[in-house]
Structures are given as C-alpha cells and as structure tokens.
Amino acid sequence: MGLAEQQEQLGVVVRRFAEIAPQGWARLVGSWEATPDGSGGVTLNWITTAVVHGGDRWLYGQVGYDEPLYDAVVALNELSAEGGPEHRWTTFELLVDPDGTIKVDFGYDAPKRSQGILDEQSHGRFERYLDTWVAEHGAVPASPAPGA
Structure with a gap:
C-alpha cells in the first residue's frame, strides 16, 4: 500500500466526519492521538469538534463518538505504518470546511493527551477554539431570509 x-483513506475519514457533523457546521476540528496497544493494533485518544452556525451566534462543541469514524482513523494509522514503524503517525490533526x-x-x-499532559497544544487550544474562530471570522453571518 x-x-x-x-x-x-483520508478521504474516507473526511467524508465520515462530515456525515456525522451537526447541520449548519462551518468547520470540523479533529485531533487524534494513536498509541500502539501491544497486540499490533492502536488505541486512539480523540477530540472531534465542530463550529456551527447557530442562527444569531457561533456554537462550538464535541461531535459525538462514532465507531465508523474511529475505525477509519485506525485504518489510516495502520496504512501509515506499512512503510515501517518510523512512518506511523502518533498525532493527526484535521480541519474540514464545508x-x-x-x-x-x-x-x-x-x-501528550494520552499520557495526561493537557497543555496548550494537546488540549487548551480546543477549549478556546470558539474564541479563536470568532476572532478570525467575526460575528455569525445573517441567515438568508426564507425564500431568498
């Protein structure tokens, strides 16, 4: 391979993430950490979130666990390892726009997260992602008038 x-396989991951996203999403943010489990497989620690057009404001929150998405990311990790263990990624960051x-x-x-290290890179930036989004994109655009 x-x-x-x-x-x-990355396309499979992106499509599945978009399929499970809440309606009106403006950005999907995923962060996965892969740790070998000792039996040749991998265990994932993940943060999957979405910025959503909430009508009068931006909303941001966790996208629920989805086994097909989890399995797709594991498969992506396993494909990366086929070139040798040094090619297997340990962290995977994904941003998707509509x-x-x-x-x-x-x-x-x-x-880091898998080891309990919750610094800015591994965790903190996700807690403040909505503030970052609003600073970069401004207030939520008005919804189009019905029939427009």
Whole structure:
C-alpha cells in the first residue's frame, strides 16, 4: 500500500466526519492521538469538534463518538505504518470546511493527551477554539431570509 491508498483513506475519514457533523457546521476540528496497544493494533485518544452556525451566534462543541469514524482513523494509522514503524503517525490533526477545504497535519512525537499532559497544544487550544474562530471570522453571518 502506498500514498494513494493513504489519500483514499483520508478521504474516507473526511467524508465520515462530515456525515456525522451537526447541520449548519462551518468547520470540523479533529485531533487524534494513536498509541500502539501491544497486540499490533492502536488505541486512539480523540477530540472531534465542530463550529456551527447557530442562527444569531457561533456554537462550538464535541461531535459525538462514532465507531465508523474511529475505525477509519485506525485504518489510516495502520496504512501509515506499512512503510515501517518510523512512518506511523502518533498525532493527526484535521480541519474540514464545508467547501471541501481540508488541512492535515501528522506528527511523530509521543502523544501528550494520552499520557495526561493537557497543555496548550494537546488540549487548551480546543477549549478556546470558539474564541479563536470568532476572532478570525467575526460575528455569525445573517441567515438568508426564507425564500431568498
């Protein structure tokens, strides 16, 4: 398996994340940490959130656990390991916008959240993500008038 298969699997992850997102989402934010479980598999620690157009304000919250999304991310991790253990990512960051724009970042350092390290990178930025979003995008745009 190669890069094409990994890209295809990334597409599976993105599509599933969008399928389970709340209606009106403006951005999906995912952060996964992968830790080998000793039996050749991997255990994930994840944060999956969404910014949503809430009518008169932006809303932000956790997207519920979804086994198909979890399994798709595990499969992506396993594909990355096929090139050797040094190619297996330990952290995976994903931003998805409704227009199809995605931003992906894979990391290879020891994951933090899984080890109880809740610093700015591993946890804090997610607690303040809505503030960051509003600062970058401004107030929620008005909803179109019915029939417009």
